[in-house]
Amino acid sequence: MPSTNLIKRDWEKDHVYLVQFPRAGMIPSPSPYAFKLETFLRVADIPYTNINNEFSKMSARGQIPFIELNGRQHADSTIIIDNLIEHFHKSDLEDLSPADKAVARAFFALTEHHLCWVTLYSRGQDFSWLATNGGFGRLLTGIKGFAFKNFIVKRFTSKVRARAAAQGMGTFSKEEVLEQAKKDLDALSVQLGEKKYLFGNTIKTIDVTTFAHLAELIYTPQFSPEIATHLEEKTPNLLVYVKNIRDQYWPDWDETTETMKMDTVWKKA
Ligand SMILES: N[C@@H](CCC(=O)N[C@@H](CS)C(=O)NCC(=O)O)C(=O)O
CATH class of the missing domain: 1.20.1050.10 (Glutathione S-transferase Yfyf (Class Pi); Chain A, domain 2)
Structure with a gap:
């Protein structure tokens, strides 16, 4: 999904920028999809930085989480994980x-x-x-x-x-x-x-x-x-x-x- 509105313009190659809601008091993310994706990044040992969406920045699908990777936005946690597995060779x-x-x-x-x-x-x-x-x-x-x-x-x-x-x-x-x-x-x-x-x-x-x-x-x-x-x-x-x-x-x-x-x-x- 090509981006028209890149949030992180000075991106680092092969670094994931994860856009999601801010932290919450009971669980790091109240979004099961964002929490799944951030946990995946940790388990797969993929370098990432969180970006607070401030309840306003949404993907082209109108939702969080989404990521920016090498200057492109990707949305939907499941699709993102599939893409990350391929991109970072994490098929194990x-x-x-x-x-x-x-x-x-x-x-x-x-x-x-x-x-x-x-x-x-x-x-x-x-x-x-x-x-x-x-x-x-x-x-x-x-x-x-x-x-x-x-x-x-x-x-x-x-x-x-x-x-x-x-x-x-x-x-x-x-x-x-x-x-x-x-x-x-x-x-x-x-x-x-x-x-x-x-x-x-x-x-x-x-x-x-x-x-x-x-x-x-x-x-x-x-x-x-x-x-x-x-x-x-x-x-x-x-x-x-x-x-x-x-x-x-x-x-x-x-x-x-x-x-x-x-x-x-x-x-x-
Ligand atoms: N299938 C999507 C679901 C994402 C989703 O439902 N995100 C919710 C937060 S948990 C959202 O952005 N809701 C805001 C809205 O729909 O306005 C995924 O896996 O990323």
Whole structure:
């Protein structure tokens, strides 16, 4: 997608500029897609710099995240990851047997196109936390805070509610959404079993996707406390899995969520 409005004009070759929302207080990014993409950049060890979109800079698709790489913009986290794997020769992150690849593809659809909608459904019910300190609250003072709380959160809420309804999950009752969430979590939990990652001892792209969506489910408010109860009582291996990936790839988690800095150093040189 050729860019007409490059944000980073003095770019460095083969350096990724990741444009996304600012940090939040509960999780480094409340956007599952941006969080997935930033985690991928870390796992794949690709040099990158975050750029705060200041709630206004959007991709040609009208969304975040997007990246700039070698003077071109690319949008949509999934497409970006595919392009990065090719550009930076990271196919080892996709290296699975054909049978595992097929299962990974099905789990990708489960997390990205189904479980994710449980989180988005929750936000369509109540997204007020986004304007609190757990969300972007600490960045929003004075008139900016007032406008964000009273107009922008409302706009986000109705947008996400409409998208959840269009997807289908948004038309379900709470009980029905809960049942769907439990089935997805159970399937992931069985696939994970006692392993470190979904397909063994090495992290793959599918783990990045799964981690990001589970993290949003675990660390941001959900419409029902039964989701947390189910995770704790029925699928505790998923909690351990998320914690392990968080510890390994987000050692700066607390720093990001406390300082809201987007340029924290996560990896020892
Ligand atoms: N399929 C896209 C989804 C991106 C997306 O939904 N981004 C949301 C934030 S989580 C967004 O930009 N929403 C703003 C809007 O739609 O106005 C991806 O994977 O990048």
